[in-house]
Structure formats: C-alpha cells, structure tokens
Amino acid sequence: MSQSETGDSEDTPHQVMLKEDLIRTEEITQDNISDHVYELFSSHTRRSANAQSLGFVxxxxxxxxxxxxxxxxxxxxxxxxAILNSSAASTTGxxxxxxxxxxxxxxLDCSTVPKNSAKKGKKSSYTYTPSTANLSCTPKLFGPGNTSSVLELGCGATGLLACVFAPLVKTYVxxxxxxxxxxxxxxxxxxxxHYQSQTIPSQSNKAKYRLECMELDWEDAEESWNKIKDNVFEGHYPDLVIACDTIYNEYLIDPFVETLKLVSGPETVIMVAQQLRLSDIFxxxxxxxxxxxxRVFAxxxxxxxxxxxxxxxxHLVGNDGP
Known part of the structure; x- marks a missing residue:
C-alpha cells in the first residue's frame, strides 16, 4: 500500500520522483518529439553496436x-x-x-541495496558491473523494508526482473x-x-514479500487488470509500473498505451526501457x-x-488523470 493510501503526510514515491528526479529530465511534448527522437538515435547509433541487432541475449x-x-x-x-523459433504468435517473450x-x-546500482534473496547460482558469463556514472535518477521504490507495489508488463518467460526486484519491494506482480x-x-x-504467493508454489513459511505471476494481455486487459487490482493491490494502483523492450512494431503501440493508462493512477511512476531500433516506430x-x-520524460x-x-x-511516464 502506498503512503498516500495510509493517510501519511509524507510525500508519495511519485511526488518524490517529481521533485527530486524529474527536474533532472527533459519533458517530451508535441513540440519537441521529432527533435528528441532525432537526437536520441543520432547519439546512440554513432556509438552502439546494438543498433542493427534484434536484441536477444x-x-x-x-x-x-x-x-x-x-x-x-x-x-x-x-x-x-523452441517457442521463439516456432510458427506460433507472440513468441518474442x-x-x-x-x-x-x-x-x-x-x-541495483542506483539503489545501493544489500544482497537480496536470490539463491546462489553458477557464475555468470553475462555480467554487468556497477557504473561510475551519476545514477541518482532511480525512483525511491526499492530497498529493504520497502512498502512499494510494482506491476511489470511483459515479464517474459525468464521473469528476470521479478527475480531481481521482488525481494526489494512489498508486492510485485x-x-x-x-x-x-x-x-x-x-x-x-x-x-x-521467502515469498508469499497465490499463483506460484512457495515452500517458505517466512514470507517477506508478495510475488504473483498473472496473465495480462494488452489487447484484452481490463478483466485481467481488475482481478489483479482487486485481489493483489487491494483496489489501488501500483506505485511503479515497469516495461522493458515491449514495443518493437506499430501493432503493439495502441494496446500497450491503453494498458498503461488502465493500470496507472496519478501517483504511479511508469518506467519504460527500450532498445533503439527503428526511429519511426519509436x-x-x-x-x-x-x-x-x-506525460513523458526522457x-x-x-x-x-x-x-x-x-x-x-x-523514459519516465506519468498519468495525471483520465
């Protein structure tokens, strides 16, 4: 439950985000969309070997x-x-x-968190080391004892972000x-x-957070979202919505945008991370x-x-109302 729902006078995560972080970003409007996209793609294309790749790990x-x-x-x-290479629809996830x-x-770099609840695995051949850049833009929504609620759109079969972030918040879907x-x-x-769940088997008697894995199809989202909102978020909107590389063709844009509006309230922070592929689709x-x-902030x-x-x-996205 967010701070605003408990009646506390403290700033909500969204208000903190706006005051401390969005002042560091550029708001994208109808007047500067084309310039923003041109500058973004010009800068990244010059330096990136990923520009022409599909983006699979x-x-x-x-x-x-x-x-x-x-x-x-x-x-x-x-x-x-096997699913990726099949002839079925919707295989990219x-x-x-x-x-x-x-x-x-x-x-994780931004949050300066201690070791989380993930079990130890084999040493990775796919490792990212902390950056030395100023990464103060992360929302104040992760960390031990945090009461934040998070909804991820398009988690994919691996569920990586759920595995990384769920132990750092109160509720993750x-x-x-x-x-x-x-x-x-x-x-x-x-x-x-150490998670509590109605949708994923759990052997722990010492649940520290709630983690659910649920269907949400953007082309038919309302019924599924109402179930999530009522049964998991207790009738409230999540503090944070996360989406990584969810848009790669024009067909997905309208249902995805409508879903963002559906699942977010005026205090929800939306974070959308994308690989830069085609400037016109972007x-x-x-x-x-x-x-x-x-509202869109770069x-x-x-x-x-x-x-x-x-x-x-x-990009950070805010939903100020209907």
Whole structure:
C-alpha cells in the first residue's frame, strides 16, 4: 500500500520522483518529439553496436544467467528457443532481451541495496558491473523494508526482473501472456524464496514479500487488470509500473498505451526501457503516449550509465488523470 493510501503526510514515491528526479529530465511534448527522437538515435547509433541487432541475449541457448556483484545477485534462468523459433504468435517473450539485465543492473546500482534473496547460482558469463556514472535518477521504490507495489508488463518467460526486484519491494506482480507464464513461474521458484504467493508454489513459511505471476494481455486487459487490482493491490494502483523492450512494431503501440493508462493512477511512476531500433516506430510510440494524455520524460545519458547509454533509452511516464 502506498503512503498516500495510509493517510501519511509524507510525500508519495511519485511526488518524490517529481521533485527530486524529474527536474533532472527533459519533458517530451508535441513540440519537441521529432527533435528528441532525432537526437536520441543520432547519439546512440554513432556509438552502439546494438543498433542493427534484434536484441536477444542468447537466442541459441535455453539457459542464460545474470549476476550483479555489488548486490550479490546471481540468477540462473531458463528460456525457450523452441517457442521463439516456432510458427506460433507472440513468441518474442520466450527469451531474454538485452535491455532487461541492463535495466536490472542500473536499478541495483542506483539503489545501493544489500544482497537480496536470490539463491546462489553458477557464475555468470553475462555480467554487468556497477557504473561510475551519476545514477541518482532511480525512483525511491526499492530497498529493504520497502512498502512499494510494482506491476511489470511483459515479464517474459525468464521473469528476470521479478527475480531481481521482488525481494526489494512489498508486492510485485509479473504479467504476460498465458503461454509464457509456466516457464516464468519455474524460474521464480528456482531463484527465489521467502515469498508469499497465490499463483506460484512457495515452500517458505517466512514470507517477506508478495510475488504473483498473472496473465495480462494488452489487447484484452481490463478483466485481467481488475482481478489483479482487486485481489493483489487491494483496489489501488501500483506505485511503479515497469516495461522493458515491449514495443518493437506499430501493432503493439495502441494496446500497450491503453494498458498503461488502465493500470496507472496519478501517483504511479511508469518506467519504460527500450532498445533503439527503428526511429519511426519509436517516434510513433512516444507520440501515442503524449496523445493519450500521459506525460513523458526522457532520462539523460549522464544518469543512465555507460551500458544503458549504448543503444538504449529510458523514459519516465506519468498519468495525471483520465
């Protein structure tokens, strides 16, 4: 439950975000969308080897690992190259995309958290080390004893962000299409303990946080969202919504934007991390956010760190009302 729901006079996470962090960012409006996209792609394309890549971490293996030395996090994940290479629809979430571990490391770097609850795994061949950049832009929503609630859109089969972030908040809900969630739940069971859940088996009698894995299809989101909102968030909106590399074609833009509006309230912080691929699709996406009445802020490179600034973007989005 957020601070505003308890009646405390302290600032909500969204208000803290606005006062301490958004002043460091640039608000994107109808007047500067094209300039923003041009500058973003010009800067990143010059320096990034990722500009022409699809963005998979490893599409040739059913196993991938993540580690973050400073927080002591080591996670082993299973993914499905069989689903990825099948002729079925909606297969991209079957494997891990590069922006997710980069975003996870960025938040861990920013949060200065102690070792989390993830079980120790094998040493990773896919490791990000802390950046020396000024990373003060992270929301104040992660850390021991935190009461934040988080909704992730498009968690994918690996469930990496759920494995990394859930132990650092009070409530975390990872969502995606139903056919991916069996593997997501398996990865969570393998890597985490001490969680309470109605959707994922848990062997712990000492639950420290709540973690759910639930279906949420952006093209038919309302019924699923109402179930999540009522049964998990106790009728409230989450403090934070996370989405990593969820837009890669125009078809997804409208349902995704409508889902963002549906699942967020005026105090919700939305963080959208993307690999920069096609500038026209990216501009269409940012335009759709603004035309839907959402406020969009670009996080500058100096707050993102070296890895994040190599072909990726991070935007903060706010929903001020209907």
């Amino acid at each position: 490893n599409s040739g293996s059913d196993h991938v690992t993540f580690s973050h030395d400073a927080s002591g996090t080591e996670i082993d994940l299973h993914q499905s190259t 079957a494997v891990l995309w590069k922006v997710s571990p980069i975003f996870a490391s960025w938040v 990872a969502t995606d299409q139903a056919h991916l969630l069996k593997l997501t739940k398996k990865n969570i069971e393998t890597n985490l303990s 501009e269409t996406f940012i335009t759709a956010l603004i035309e839907a009445g959402l 996080v500058p490179e100096q707050l993102m760190g070296e890895d994040f600034a190599q072909g990726y973007s991070l």
